[in-house]
Amino acid sequence: MTRSLPAPVAAAAATKPAGQDLPLPTPGGPRPLVKLEAVEKVYQMGATEVRALDGISLDIMPGAFWAIMGPSGSGKSTLLNLLGCLDRPTAGQYVLNGQNVGQMDDDALSELRLRELGFVFQSFNLIPQLTVRENIELPLFYLGWDAHVSAARAAELAERVGLKDRLTHRPTQLSGGQQQRVAIARALVNDPPVLLADEPTGNLDTATGEQIMALLGELNASGKTIIMVTHESDIAAHARFRLHLRDGRIDRVEGR
Numbered sequence: 103m104t105r106s107l108p109a110p111v112a113a114a115a116a117t118k119p120a121g122q123d124l125p126l127p128t129p130g131g132p133r134p135l136v137k138l139e140a141v142e143k144v145y146q147m148g149a150t151e152v153r154a155l156d157g158i159s160l161d162i163m164p165g166a167f168w169a170i171m172g173p174s175g176s177g178k179s180t181l182l183n184l185l186g187c188l189d190r191p192t193a194g195q196y197v198l199n200g201q202n203v204g205q206m207d208d209d210a211l212s213e214l215r216l217r218e219l220g221f222v223f224q225s226f227n228l229i230p231q232l233t234v235r236e237n238i239e240l241p242l243f244y245l246g247w248d249a250h251v252s253a254a255r256a257a258e259l260a261e262r263v264g265l266k267d268r269l270t271h272r273p274t275q276l277s278g279g280q281q282q283r284v285a286i287a288r289a290l291v292n293d294p295p296v297l298l299a300d301e302p303t304g305n306l307d308t309a310t311g312e313q314i315m316a317l318l319g320e321l322n323a324s325g326k327t328i329i330m331v332t333h334e335s336d337i338a339a340h341a342r343f344r345l346h347l348r349d350g351r352i353d354r355v356e357g358r
């Protein structure tokens with residue numbers, strides 16, 4: 103004679119052991135766009151070692167807005183240069199958008215910079231002989247885009263930053279804030295996932311600086327990941343997270 107198990111026992115037998123009900127990691131879930139693991143940058147100056155970065159571990163998720171802060175000499179520019187693939191760590195690991203930067207040669211690094219990163223500098227770094235449109239187009243030229251497509255894309259970006267009626271001006275014919283807008287348009291022209299900014303309002307008056315921060319805020323709201331160095335707390339307040347460096351180490355992270 104066969105007997106079926108009483109219902110509660112059958113239900114219990116069908117249940118997985120407790121440990122198997124834990125949520126599994128989702129392989130397709132969000133992963134950091136920028137991942138630093140125990141990154142060091144050491145300069146050998148004769149007999150002395152300068153530890154410009156001394157064990158930085160940091161995850162920056164897609165769509166985040168970070169400010170890097172800290173006293174003079176704390177390692178802000180060194181960190182931004184590493185993030186920007188202008189330099190390599192002396193120890194530790196940097197993975198940008200799934201690519202291990204430490205293992206790349208110079209050509210691969212240049213290619214990576216063009217595709218993944220846009221740069222905005224304190225001194226704008228526009229080319230004086232070129233018009234606004236030509237300055238914005240420059241990264242597309244290096245990427246080998248068709249000239250007509252590039253011109254249309256540059257015009258679209260100029261409009262995005264509020265300069266559609268300045269396409270044929272040269273940098274000297276623009277205000278400081280307008281020059282920085284051109285630099286931002288140039289940094290975004292090929293839609294890189296990360297925008298790096300080094301003191302982007304450092305050469306601007308307070309009101310113009312606020313306008314540039316409003317533009318960066320809009321770009322972040324539309325999904326762009328932004329990492330910005332600043333020593334001004336008013337400017338850093340626009341970022342979601344603030345990383346404070348001290349002597350090449352993370353002193354603290356503030357954020358919401």
Ligand SMILES: Nc1ncnc2c1ncn2[C@@H]1O[C@H](COP(=O)(O)OP(=O)(O)OP(=O)(O)O)[C@@H](O)[C@H]1O
Nearest residue numbers: 145147152154172173174175176177178179180181
């Ligand atoms: N090329 C280099 N060779 C040797 N030492 C360097 C080099 N670049 C930077 N350093 C040293 O590394 C440390 C960090 O410098 P870094 O330029 O990153 O500071 P910072 O936070 O950007 O400062 P600031 O606010 O003054 O721009 C400093 O002690 C600096 O002297």
Ligand SMILES: [Mg+2]
Nearest residue numbers: 175178179180
């Ligand atoms: Mg600096």
